[in-house]
Amino acid sequence: xxxxxxxxxxxxxxxxxxxxxxxxxxxxxxxxxxxxxxxxxxxxxxxxxxxxxxxxxxxxxxxxxxxxxxxxxxxxxxxxxxxxxxxxxxxxxxxxxxxxxxxxxxxxxxxxxxxxxxxxxxxxxxxxxxxxxxxxxxxxxxxxxxxxxxxxxxxxxxxxxxxxxxxxxxxxxxxxxxxxxxxxxxxxxxxxxxxxxxxxxxxxxxxxxxxxxxxxxxxxxxxxxxxxxxxxxxxxxxxxxxxxxxxxxxxxxxxxxxxxxxxxxxxxxxxxxxxxxxxxxxxxxxx
Amino acid sequence: xxxxxxxxxxxxxxxxxxxxxxxxxxxxxxxxxxxxxxxxxxxxxxxxxxxxxxxxxxxxxxxxxxxxxxxxxxxxxxxxxxxxxxxxxxxxxxxxxxxxxxxxxxxxxxxxxxxxxxxxxxxxxxxxxxxxxxxxxxxxxxxxxxxxxxxxxxxxxxxxxxxxxxxxxxxxxxxxxxxxxxxxxxxxxxxxxxxxxxxxxxxxxxxxxxxxxxxxxxxxxxxxxxxxxxxxxxxxxxxxxxxxxxxxxxxxxxxxxxxxxxxxxxxxxxxxxxxxxxxxxxxxxxx
Numbered sequence: 011x012x013x014x015x016x017x018x019x020x021x022x023x024x025x026x027x028x029x030x031x032x033x034x035x036x037x038x039x040x041x042x043x044x045x046x047x048x049x050x051x052x053x054x055x056x057x058x059x060x061x062x063x064x065x066x067x068x069x070x071x072x073x074x075x076x077x078x079x080x081x082x083x084x085x086x087x088x089x090x091x092x093x094x095x096x097x098x099x100x101x102x103x104x105x106x107x108x109x110x111x112x113x114x115x116x117x118x119x120x121x122x123x124x125x126x127x128x129x130x131x132x133x134x135x136x137x138x139x140x141x142x143x144x145x146x147x148x149x150x151x152x153x154x155x156x157x158x159x160x161x162x163x164x165x166x167x168x169x170x171x172x173x174x175x176x177x178x179x180x181x182x183x184x185x186x187x188x189x190x191x192x193x194x195x196x197x198x199x200x201x202x203x204x205x206x207x208x209x210x211x212x213x214x215x216x217x218x219x220x221x222x223x224x225x226x227x228x229x230x231x232x233x234x235x236x237x238x239x240x241x242x243x244x245x246x247x248x249x250x251x252x253x254x255x256x257x258x259x260x261x262x263x264x265x266x267x268x269x270x271x272x273x274x275x276x277x278x279x280x281x282x283x284x285x286x287x288x289x290x291x292x293x294x295x296x297x
Numbered sequence: 298x299x300x301x302x303x304x305x306x307x308x309x310x311x312x313x314x315x316x317x318x319x320x321x322x323x324x325x326x327x328x329x330x331x332x333x334x335x336x337x338x339x340x341x342x343x344x345x346x347x348x349x350x351x352x353x354x355x356x357x358x359x360x361x362x363x364x365x366x367x368x369x370x371x372x373x374x375x376x377x378x379x380x381x382x383x384x385x386x387x388x389x390x391x392x393x394x395x396x397x398x399x400x401x402x403x404x405x406x407x408x409x410x411x412x413x414x415x416x417x418x419x420x421x422x423x424x425x426x427x428x429x430x431x432x433x434x435x436x437x438x439x440x441x442x443x444x445x446x447x448x449x450x451x452x453x454x455x456x457x458x459x460x461x462x463x464x465x466x467x468x469x470x471x472x473x474x475x476x477x478x479x480x481x482x483x484x485x486x487x488x489x490x491x492x493x494x495x496x497x498x499x500x501x502x503x504x505x506x507x508x509x510x511x512x513x514x515x516x517x518x519x520x521x522x523x524x525x526x527x528x529x530x531x532x533x534x535x536x537x538x539x540x541x542x543x544x545x546x547x548x549x550x551x552x553x554x555x556x557x558x559x560x561x562x563x564x565x566x567x568x569x570x571x572x573x574x575x576x577x578x579x580x581x582x583x584x
Contacts, residue, residue: 202481227482270530
């Protein structure tokens, strides 16, 4: 399967980066559409879109693959519209950070196959798009049991050609994993920034004095509020479960601290140290 | 006040970095002592100590300033021992990450003045020492009401000569601030790593798939367990209070998520965004 013509629907940071990475991979034509005319023009200026279209139909006609790169709340509706317009063999995929709701809503759309490259950014907009955004990123593919195998192959090959590592998982497993390793840390960064900035105690300014480790930790806080609110709400049960589990762990640590239990405090840090070393070892083995 | 001869007691990462920064600042002689002979030899090899001493008395005699750079649990005892050995005009300071307990235990030691440069690292050992570790770091000084003003001036000038920004605060205000901007994020990093690594659900490996933002967030997890257990326990009430406050904020977010309350979820992210922008603006104004 060779992709000759690609369409990107939604040309923000992610969509425009798909365009740039596709050009780098040698795909001949990248058509693009965005309801926001200025985002489309910026993607053209950045070199991410060759053929800007002013209506959706012009962007997606005669394409081999359509990438829907809208916020998660719009993916299903846009994908349905695209499916009405494309040729019979065309594949449609998305980049949404949640997969259960989207894949279930689009279960009847034969051309669709859910996807999610894990390479977000605290920035946004086509101006910041990068051809190397997907290099070495895990690109989740979440087919349903009756998804079309040949389209799965198209999207898998496409993700790999953009430098990513395709990984097939079930939508539920995807959302459970992301709740833990992405949505939970992101939510914590937001809450920590709020807590620290409200504590203007003792005439010291905590945010200014916070130091680099706090800044690293909260780098993603407040990024792209509309996009992240959609992600949190899509994955609300699993995120709420992850928050509740972490609260339980925090309560255990609080109890150990209040009791002055050195052994429990030390062993909780040593456990984290051992886990962190495992992670570092895996990174070295499988970079 | 000119410091001609400095002694560093405890030549791990922090003590050896003080030695290197002091040499860079033009201090003539840096004497050093460490109960661990190999740490002392490594500090000499690194160029951080000119005069290694095999007993504490040899290191601290005839010095203008002694920097006690041990883990927080040993600072009071070591400082008392040093105070018995030094000349009448010598100043003694420490680098401990907590200040209330230490300053209260040492309230009767006239030569002592508490200090804490905020520039930790997830690494350790004199081999990793750096002359620029303190550049632009806030260096807290926590005198008590009856501390000696001339020694405060010595330590303030010394901290500034190492590239840091001295800031005088009360020990209680210091520990409250650090609970929030350092100990709380550090504890969260540990708990997150443990939670994620235990969730080997769905045959996916969460730690490997976690991606760079999670890795940034948990970079400090498990660093130097013995040192951090001491810090957490020294500051246990304030850290437990900070954890409890964050748990309350997490509960509010969970409730908003479970209720599907878009408005509350969005406004919590927008609040973090506004706070993060304030922080960025301050960094630009006051780099």
